[in-house]
Amino acid sequence: MQVPEDERRFLEGYDPRDYDPVAVTVDVVALTIRDKALHVLLVRRGRPPFAGMWALPGGFVRGVRDAEDLPEAAARELAEETGLSTEGALSRVHLEQLGTYGAPGRDPRMRVISVAYLAFAPELPDPRAGSDAADAAWVPIGALGLTETGDQLPGTTRRLAFDHARILSDGLERARSKLEYTPLATAFCAPEFTIPELRAVYEAVWGEELHAGNFHRKVLSVPGFVESTGETTERGGRRGGPRARLYRAGDARLLHPALLRPSREDDVR
Amino acid sequence: MQVPEDERRFLEGYDPRDYDPVAVTVDVVALTIRDKALHVLLVRRGRPPFAGMWALPGGFVRGVRDAEDLPEAAARELAEETGLSTEGALSRVHLEQLGTYGAPGRDPRMRVISVAYLAFAPELPDPRAGSDAADAAWVPIGALGLTETGDQLPGTTRRLAFDHARILSDGLERARSKLEYTPLATAFCAPEFTIPELRAVYEAVWGEELHAGNFHRKVLSVPGFVESTGETTERGGRRGGPRARLYRAGDARLLHPALLRPSREDDVR
DNA sequence: CTAATAGTGTCTGTGAGACATTATCCT
């Protein structure tokens, strides 16, 4: 017990290259709403391992030359994949750290520690394929056959590489949870939005329909969630109905009281 | 733009030692309750950088030889510092990932990415000093002068090394929040505990007194939070009062309805 | 006895959810 202890302290002052070679990457779970359904940004791998399978956009952290902070690296990966500039359209994307995945063997080539980030984006253009991978696309979550255990149903055509099904599952659960007690649903919307649009976000992320009337009243009752612009939409709903009032995101950072998911009957045991 | 892209893909299949040297460590924010006050496990650094300052217990992840998963590494660091075996007393400690800190320059020696873990422990013996550091101790949170911004008040004697004040602040906020909607307060207690003991945990972590009667009724009303053993304590309270009934942790993993902190008047804006 | 503590009872205000209703607009 004494020897390895001393050895560790001894090595602490040394270049890690003399110790254990570990690589650090950043992966991004970028979510958006398209056609009232939740989508995730995926790239198709062009080479082994997992060639032909889909993966979260990501890459190595620039460690020494052009050293960058982790959120910077995540924003850079997202910008490279979407073709958007971090100053422009991506500046309105919410980015937060999701978790770090480092099980030995998760990358067959070497020991890789991956820091995952979660991004909430309003509707963005299709990614430009071929920049960093064989293909890239916004993929509807439902097409991935994710199970509660972080695996994919057998028979799902779009297979996810590495442990990315696990990471994506964790990201989805985080997103579902964050909508309950933060105003981040507005990050999926344009700068000005209607209450029914905001409701569509909740329905897409939670995967269940909400009562329009109660949702409306509740959103307006939470202080700082949304603030009215005084304007309305130009037209009514697709199939009729009055024009909806427009709102901006308010200044609240926490929703109080929270908007709890209906499907909490089954209190996780 | 094309050249660095291709370069990165090219290097992806190579040993990271040829790319950018990055070290990965695990740090642990271990919390416990002592004398009705929240304490954190800290070690005093015996050598530069930050010699003489206090730090969270932690160390390098074993990457290739004896490759270990990240939670394993955290448990190992905790065991080394407390002198307890991971199979014995430490098996009842709750461990969860807190976040990853990787700003360039956070370690003056090299680029270090640190994965922080949060531990909730029942009362444990004093750490054995000298094993891994100049000193080690359970330190009351209040003695560290932490501010909301993750810094320490000027004049605080026990200074924290690296960005550990930030990490500790994040861990405390996570702990306060987790007590609201999970039954993890029981992780601070012995296997059998009383409702007043559980209340003492909440009061220590939240830093405010709770109404004994309402707390009691509320805990019992949450399904699966605690289950009665049928027994009571041998003696009443220190200064009188009836014997308290004993409870075990229940099977709930989420509290519903949640126990919200009183001090949410100031809804974070 | 006295003080402190465990545990229960009661009341009130708030909010969530079910449901109904009105007003507006598209086709």
Next chain:
DNA sequence: AGGATAATGTCTCACAGACACTATTAG
């Protein structure tokens, strides 16, 4: 006109918090 939709109103049940109260024990 007819149907869909935005927004508001009403009712009921659950729960949080304030407060009062009883029972039990240490000193």
